Amino acid sequence: MTASTQEIKVSIPDFCQGIQYFGEELPEFATYGKECAIAPNQTAITDPKAPDAVFQTLLAADALRYLTLQVTASKASGHPGGFASQAEAYAALVMLGHKNIITEVGHHAPGFYSAMFLDKSLEDMGIVNVQQLRDRYREKHGLLGHLSGLIPGILAPAGPLGQGQHFAMSAAKLHRDKLFPFTVGDGGLGEPYIVSSMAHFHTAYPDVTNFLPVLVWNGFSQEHHSMVSTKSNAEMIAYWEGNGFEEVILVNAKDFDDKNQPGDYVDSTAFSFEHRLEFTKAVLVAADNAAKLALGGKLTVLIIKQLKGAGVHAKGAKSHNLYAMHTLDNADIINALKTRALTPAAWELVRNNFERSGGGSAGRTSVTESVYELSELGELGLEEYSVGGEPKVATTAMGKIVGMVGLSDRNFIVANADGNEASGIANINQALKIVHPTTDDLYNQNPTGQVYEPLSEDACAGLAVGLCLMGSRTLWCSYESFAINGLPIMQTVTQAMAELRRPTPSVVTLFTAGALEQGRNGWTHQRPEIEAYFAAMMRNGNVFPVFPPDANSIQTCYEWALSTKNKGIVITASKSPLPIRTTFEQSRQALTKGAIALQDVKGTKTVVFAVIGDMVLMPVFEAATYLEVQEIGVRIVSVVNPRRLYRPTDVAWDTCSEPDGDFLSDAGFEELFGGDALIGVTAGASGMLEPIMLRSNSKRDTFAWKRGETTASPAEIMAFNGLTAENLVKRAMELLG
Numbered sequence: 148m149t150a151s152t153q154e155i156k157v158s159i160p161d162f163c164q165g166i167q168y169f170g171e172e173l174p175e176f177a178t179y180g181k182e183c184a185i186a187p188n189q190t191a192i193t194d195p196k197a198p199d200a201v202f203q204t205l206l207a208a209d210a211l212r213y214l215t216l217q218v219t220a221s222k223a224s225g226h227p228g229g230f231a232s233q234a235e236a237y238a239a240l241v242m243l244g245h246k247n248i249i250t251e252v253g254h255h256a257p258g259f260y261s262a263m264f265l266d267k268s269l270e271d272m273g274i275v276n277v278q279q280l281r282d283r284y285r286e287k288h289g290l291l292g293h294l295s296g297l298i299p300g301i302l303a304p305a306g307p308l309g310q311g312q313h314f315a316m317s318a319a320k321l322h323r324d325k326l327f328p329f330t331v332g333d334g335g336l337g338e339p340y341i342v343s344s345m346a347h348f349h350t351a352y353p354d355v356t357n358f359l360p361v362l363v364w365n366g367f368s369q370e371h372h373s374m375v376s377t378k379s380n381a382e383m384i385a386y387w388e389g390n391g392f393e394e395v396i397l398v399n400a401k402d403f404d405d406k407n408q409p410g411d412y413v414d415s416t417a418f419s420f421e422h423r424l425e426f427t428k429a430v431l432v433a434a435d436n437a438a439k440l441a442l443g444g445k446l447t448v449l450i451i452k453q454l455k456g457a458g459v460h461a462k463g464a465k466s467h468n469l470y471a472m473h474t475l476d477n478a479d480i481i482n483a484l485k486t487r488a489l490t491p492a493a494w495e496l497v498r499n500n501f502e503r504s505g506g507g508s509a510g511r512t513s514v515t516e517s518v519y520e521l522s523e524l525g526e527l528g529l530e531e532y533s534v535g536g537e538p539k540v541a542t543t544a545m546g547k548i549v550g551m552v553g554l555s556d557r558n559f560i561v562a563n564a565d566g567n568e569a570s571g572i573a574n575i576n577q578a579l580k581i582v583h584p585t586t587d588d589l590y591n592q593n594p595t596g597q598v599y600e601p602l603s604e605d606a607c608a609g610l611a612v613g614l615c616l617m618g619s620r621t622l623w624c625s626y627e628s629f630a631i632n633g634l635p636i637m638q639t640v641t642q643a644m645a646e647l648r649r650p651t652p653s654v655v656t657l658f659t660a661g662a663l664e665q666g667r668n669g670w671t672h673q674r675p676e677i678e679a680y681f682a683a684m685m686r687n688g689n690v691f692p693v694f695p696p697d698a699n700s701i702q703t704c705y706e707w708a709l710s711t712k713n714k715g716i717v718i719t720a721s722k723s724p725l726p727i728r729t730t731f732e733q734s735r736q737a738l739t740k741g742a743i744a745l746q747d748v749k750g751t752k753t754v755v756f757a758v759i760g761d762m763v764l765m766p767v768f769e770a771a772t773y774l775e776v777q778e779i780g781v782r783i784v785s786v787v788n789p790r791r792l793y794r795p796t797d798v799a800w801d802t803c804s805e806p807d808g809d810f811l812s813d814a815g816f817e818e819l820f821g822g823d824a825l826i827g828v829t830a831g832a833s834g835m836l837e838p839i840m841l842r843s844n845s846k847r848d849t850f851a852w853k854r855g856e857t858t859a860s861p862a863e864i865m866a867f868n869g870l871t872a873e874n875l876v877k878r879a880m881e882l883l884g
Contacts, residue, residue, distance in 0.1 A: 159491045162498065165278025167217055167475060170488030174420055175202060180496055184242065185503040191244025195435040200242060201428040203500060206489065207238035207265075208427065210497045212416075212458040213487040214261035214277070220460075220480045221281035223473050225292065228456040228466025229332055230258025232365035235415070235427050236451045237262065239434040240328050240361075246505035247318065247513050249303050249329035251311025251341065252363070253293035254467070259301060260290045266501035268300035268510030296616070297646040299516075300509030302327075303616060304643040309338035310636050312360065313609030316348050317617045319358040321558065322514050326438050328359040328449075333375050334368030342390045344606040349391050349446050351582045351599060359441045360448045365455035366412035367464040376412075380452070387448050394440045394447040398433045400426055401452070408454075416458035416486075459483050518649055519618025522556040524709065529702045531731050538724035539698035541761065542571040542659050545705050545718070549622055550578025552709070553597045556620055562599040562607035563624040564633075570624060570659035571722035608633025612640040612654045620652045620709070627658040627719060628665065628674040638684065641715035645689045645803040653714040655705070659722045662852065663762045663830050663861040670855030673864070675831035681717050682834035685790045688800035689807070692717040692835065693738070696745070696761045696785040697727045703734040704787070713805040719831075721761050723861075728764070728785070741791030741811050741838075742784045742819055746771060750780030753822035754879045757839045759786045759829040762861055767828055769872035774879060784819050792816065792838035816842055824882035826850060830870060846882040850875065 159169075173180075179202035184192045192200040211234045212227075219225030229252055230237070237258065240248060246266070250259065263269050264280050272289075274280050283289030290298065294305040303314035315329040331341060345360070364383065366376040375383070380397060387395045400415045401408075403426040408417060415426045430451060437449040456466025460479040473480055489497070506512050528551050532539050549572070553559045560582075561567070567575045573591075580596030591598075599610055604625060611623035613636075625633065641654055662673035684690040691714060695701035701720050708716035728745050729737070737743035742757070746768070754774060756767045764785070771781040786792070795801075795810050811819075820839060825847040827836035833851035840847060850870055858864040865871060 160495050162276050163491055163494050164276040165281055166494070168485050168488040169490055170485070172490050173493070176493065179203065180493065183496060183499045183503065185500045187503070189503060190506045191504060192242050195243065195431040196428065201424055201431055203496060204235065204238050204242050204431050205423060205427040206493050207242065207497050207500065208234040209458070209487050210265065210489060210494065211238060211258055211261050213484060213489065214264065214280070215258045216459045216480065216483055216487070217475070218261065218281055218284045219257050219469050220473055220475050220477070222285050223469050223471055224285055225257050226254035226468045227257060227459045228461065229363060229365065230255040231459045231466065232453045232455045232457045233330060233361065233363040233451050234258070234458065235430040236361055236434060236449065239431040241501055241504045242431065243435055243438060244505050245326045245328060245438060246509045247302060247325055247327050249311050249315045249318070249327060250294065250305050251308065251329055251331040251335050253305035255330060256292060256294045256305065257284065259294055260284065260298065262501065263298060263300040263509060265498050266300070266504065266508045268508040271299040271510050295646060296515065296643045297648065300513055302513055302515045304639050306639055307635050308335035309341050309605070310609065310639060312341055312345055313613040313636060314616065315358040316345065316355070317610060317613030318514055320352060320355050321519065321614065321617050321619055323355065323357060325514065326357050326359060326442055328361050330361045330363055333362065333364045333366070333373040336362065337374045340603055340605045344601065344603060344609060346391045347601040347606055348610065350584060354444065356444050356446050357442050359437055362448060362450040364450050364452040367455040367467070369467050370464050383450065391446060392448050393445045394437070395450065396433045396437045396447065397450040397452060398429050399452040400454070403429070412452065412454040414454045414457040414462065458487055515617065515649070519651070521620065521652070522558070524552060524555045527551055527706055529706065529731070532699055532727045534727050534730060536727055538726050540571045540722060540724050541695060541698040541701040541720040542657065542722045543574060544698035545657065545701045546572035546574040548702060548705055549575050552620065553579040558619045559621065560597050560599050560611065560614065561622045561624060562611040564600065564602050564604045564607045565626050565629060566600065567598065567624060570626065572624065604629055604633035605636065609636050612637050615652050615654045616640050616643060618651050621655070623654070623656045625656070625658055626660045626672065627677055628660070628662070628672045630656070630658050631674065631677050631680070634677070634680060637715065641684070641690055642687065644713040644715070645687055647713055647804050650712040650805055653708060653711040653716050655708045655716045656718060658717065658719045661719065661721055661760070661762065661830060662855060663864055664721055664723055666858035666860055666864045669857035673855030675852050678719070679832035679834045682832060682837060684715070685793065686798050688798050688803040689713060690715040690717070691788060691790045692719065693788050694719055694759050694761070695734070695787060696764060697725060697729055699727055699731055700729050700734040700737065700787060703731055703738060707738050713803070714807070723762065725761050734787070737785065737787035739791070739809065740815060741788045742786045744782055744819060745785050746781065746783040748775055748781050750775065750778050752883050753780040753782060754883065755782045755784060755820050755822040755825045755845070757784050757786055757820060757825060757827045757836065759789065759831065759835050763828060763830040763865065763870060766865060766870055766872045766875060770875035770879070773872060773876045779879070779883070782822060786839065789835055789838050792842070794842065797838070797841070821845070824879055826875060826879060826882070828870065828875070830865065848878055848882060
């Protein structure tokens with residue numbers, strides 16, 4: 148029997164305001180609910196087999212289910228089913244004192260918010276009772292539909308599947324004394340890079356095992372059976388063992404079922420109370436064992452096998468999300484809430500345990516709630532080359548600095564899937580060594596190296612940006628053409644950094660071997676369309692694609708990137724020897740203003756070339772010589788930091804943490820780009836020129852990348868895309884009339 152809030156005569160804790168239903172006292176509450184299983188001044192239970200610990204873990208699981216369902220139903224929106232199927236596992240980890248919990252499943256958000264409410268983390272957002280939890284769920288400045296580091300106690304964002312393991316591994320690498328469990332759904336397990344990225348990480352860092360995947364094996368994905376639902380228990384265990392996991396601990400609800408539920412996946416909340424306790428005890432003991440193994444040097448996975456939707460309004464994929472009819476007045480919702488309802492005393496018991504766990508609320512104690520201490524870098528050893536002197540490889544010039552950063556900061560890593568040597572930065576490998584179990588001086592390999600080289604761009608980007616989010620410096624290097632495979636997690640992290648409640652080192656990337664250098668490889672290696680991705684992201688406010696025109700400029704770009712916080716700095720440069728066109732002073736000015744004039748020749752009329760890139764400057768300078776012969780003035784402007792060229796109202800900079808509101812003034816813009824005609828030139832996506840085209844009042848046009856082709860030289864691929872001096876001159880004359 149259950150009762151509504153109004154019918155309860157006993158004292159109700161203030162935080163329970165907003166709870167729709169309270170239930171009757173569970174059997175043995177008087178025996179095992181008298182005192183909190185986590186004693187005052189303790190951070191965890193002392194014995195996972197103790198009856199009071201087991202009983203109160205079950206209460207916690209039901210409390211999480213109740214809140215998850217009531218909060219989502221209050222908006223008839225959200226995802227209760229997946230989290231519900233592993234509520235015992237989450238509750239067990241908390242009772243064991245582990246609260247640095249991450250997830251690969253964004254759909255678990257309402258369950259995580261419920262946990263953050265129970266341990267008082269959300270009080271930092273002004274959420275002190277259940278009614279406020281309901282009101283602010285899925286609302287602006289409230290609890291986002293998917294997880295974000297904006298929420299106190301939440302360590303990492305969760306959106307696209309297949310990302311959570313990167314955050315857990317990153318945190319584990321930086322904090323060896325703490326456990327970082329992360330939940331992964333069996334729907335998400337279909338993303339093969341989840342397990343492959345952990346396998347490579349474990350090969351590179353075999354002593355970092357303090358991350359714990361918790362597989363929520365519930366048989367269903369979002370809208371259908373999961374692709375691993377037909378595996379037997381033995382097959383699932385073999386899968387993990389085959390990927391390097393030394394310990395695979397599986398708790399199957401089916402083994403405790405006394406209600407003869409059909410199928411391989413069952414709902415433990417339907418068991419008799421005695422069998423519910425047995426199942427909960429098994430999960431608690433398994434979680435304790437898994438945690439100790441992971442912290443003790445064994446790569447371990449904990450698997451909880453239980454039907455999706457256990458204990459909520461529906462079962463299977465039908466429990467995944469709520470539909471418009473699933474309001475708090477819906478019969479299925481009402482019945483599920485009443486079934487899971489607890490007494491006020493039980494709610495208070497659960498909340499006290501959650502708050503004591505781990506030494507306090509996750510919003511105060513999790514590793515991301517404080518700034519990670521960084522090593523001092525000292526002098527970076529920049530080397531300024533003479534303008535007009537011997538051509539230099541920009542990436543190599545930056546690589547020298549990267550090596551010095553790594554030698555000063557031993558937590559610093561460089562990630563590259565396609566090999567640093569191929570990008571003109573072999574000096575990084577020579578200075579920092581590739582982390583590899585096989586020591587080989589010829590290939591610069593060493594088990595203690597700082598260059599991380601899986602063949603997956605997702606794994607490269609994942610560890611690099613995950614470490615930045617957790618507080619450490621990194622550099623992700625990639626061929627421009629392949630980086631697209633790592634961008635989803637970079638976008639997730641840079642977006643999270645825009646709202647993070649603490650400063651952390653910016654994500655920094657170096658994308659090399661541009662399309663113009665990859666002629667003989669053909670279109671498979673010519674994909675500068677990636678720049679359109681960053682062109683769109685510039686409007687976020689904290690993303691800065693930068694295009695150094697030479698080896699001096701790239702050094703100042705990296706110097707600046709190292710000084711920034713909570714941003715995404717994307718450095719794109721060639722690996723070919725190119726002319727030195729700027730001094731350090733000019734390069735730093737270009738970073739501040741957005742661009743720098745490389746040439747300004749007066750004439751009867753003025754054509755302005757706004758150029759993004761380095762190698763593509765060649766046909767522009769060639770075009771200038773033709774125009775000058777005809778007494779037409781030419782100003783060649785190298786656009787280094789296009790984000791600075793937007794108008795302040797174009798960009799959401801003021802909504803970002805660590806905001807950067809520096810934009811080129813109208814007067815400064817006119818000085819650089821004012822003329823009788825303006826031609827934007829880029830060997831990448833035309834979208835990167837948008838800030839200039841928006842503000843210019845001149846007659847104007849753009850020359851940009853169209854598509855790739857196999858060619859013998861950069862000049863030939865530029866010609867294929869119309870990027871020739873002849874075409875530039877012709878269009879300039881047409882614009883001038």
